[in-house]
Amino acid sequence: MNKRVDFPREVKVAAILGAGTIGASWTALFLAAGLEVDVYDPSENAEAFVRDYVEHAWPSLARLGLTVNGAMDRVRFFRTPEEAVVRAQFVQESVPERIEIKHDLYARIEPHLRADAIVASSASGLLVKEMQDGWKKPGRFILGHPFNPPHLIPLVELLGNDKTDGGVLELAEQFYAACGKVTIRVNKEVPGHVANRLQAALWREAIHLVVEGVASVEDVDKAVYAGPGLRWSVMGPHMLFNLGSGGHGLGVFCERFGPSFHRWWDDLGDPRLTPEVIEQLLSGVQAEENGRSFDSLAYERDSKIVEASRAIQYALQTDAHEQTSKARLVTAR
Template sequence: MSEIARTSVIGAGLIGASWAALFLASGRSVAVFDPAAGTEAAVRDHVRTAWPAMTRIGLTKRGDPDRITFHPSPEEAVDGADFIQESVPERIAMKHDTYARIEPRLSSRAIVASSASGLTLGQMQKGWRSPGRFILGHPFNPPHLIPLVELMANEGTQPGVIEAAEAFYADIGKTTIRVQKEVPGHVANRLQAAIWREAIHLVESGVASVGDVDKAIASGPGLRWATMGPTTLFGLGAGQGGLAAFCDHFADTFNGWWDDLGSPRLNAANAKLLEEGLAEANEGRTVAELSQRRDAMLVAIQRALAELEPD
């Protein structure tokens, strides 16, 4: 088990509450701050809801859902914490204000990781007097079920901090990657954005409906992507020749496809088109119902993959 025993969650919306559930499942204590009314009830309910799914994929063996406390200020919530996951709204002034408030109260050994998806590490570091123990720790939603965390440090980060964060995240069941160059959206969100851009283009162009585009991903490459990444999979696509043979055989094909890809921009008109298409595809199912089904499927996939892991 990582040396990190006491955690804090600053910002307890959907992402923060999910982090809190996962930290509790790993046997850590969690101190929470969020200024919104009803935070305690909402987070406790989220933990209760998330616990069975985490149990089914083996994440709660050390856990105790009652080791959670709620605090009236971020300063109090981080007092004595070894690891702080910051998930406040992605407004840079709000981030900087939060950092200015908590920095004087942090332990000299504490690590602070931001869940930010739309802000860069460099932008956020400007809110710190000494940003050496502050890193990017961007999850995928919902964090208590999706293993990925994108980590980033830079020349302003103290030696050993990113390695300690990797060890902590691994101990709570996460899979980490390192972002080596600062770009908007990091890695996985840029890949998602590229796919969704073409999905929107296909719908706008009348090639397929919203529902059928979603089916094409979920019942096609999405299943493969749950097992391996695209480059690895294409490396299997030419048999013993590997990726070199695949690239040689399909270079003209892919270059032609890339030349023909769309480049739409999100606007009121295509947002309405997508919303109407999604409503038709979902056949009246609510957001809560769809979320429950998504989580059940995520659990099933991870349990199936776990059976293939060596003992």
């Protein structure tokens, strides 16, 4: 997670609209950050689900140092979205990705929002300009797309456009940073935003390698997490290849390895998720599961994410301390 900062404008209340897995995860994070959280979901089981999710997420958030100001009991549940948003200075919307559902929700809540409230959608597949059609005044509506699970993965992709009020994206950046998130700006709207397109590109080639018999599902997964995935957890591809130049710069790297990349790119596959391909992937994943349950695998994922994040935090803190010590030494001389 990113280093936390103060909330903008003393934000104290956040609303969650849609309390499935994503909404429940957001709830846990916002509570950990010290906010009061008002939740709406039409499901009769929503409150039990969210409370259980928060309880199970809390130890991981605590290990990341994100619960210092938080409390699990500062959450309220409402039977209508109108009631859920009236106090909120920040609204995170995570209802199902059907445009008619979102438009109906926006029409219902717009008359009841605070004038200073920001509404951010978690949508991954819909475009902001499509969702804006559900608003009379879309100036304070933006994309705030997380990576699952939001309480553990720092990334939030932010997007507005020419209909977005000035300063709204900046306030959203401050808000998410105060929750420990890392934000990026999506400057041009494309389907899938940024991170989903990157993982879609990787998965496409991963499927191609399986379908072509180059490697099994399990071994392709191993090739990612035991290879470049470990590097990707600390730096992005451009900087990593820059470092791969041996200090000569990304330009030299491109000159040296450009022909190889061109050859690989020309040979990349373009598979489709046909019933036959799905069956092949399903069989491979079941073999990789090796009898382990969904819950045990999810726990393994979350535990590894937490420990990797803690290791990165420790490394950054150690580096900062060393840099400070060196600066003091130079000054003393």
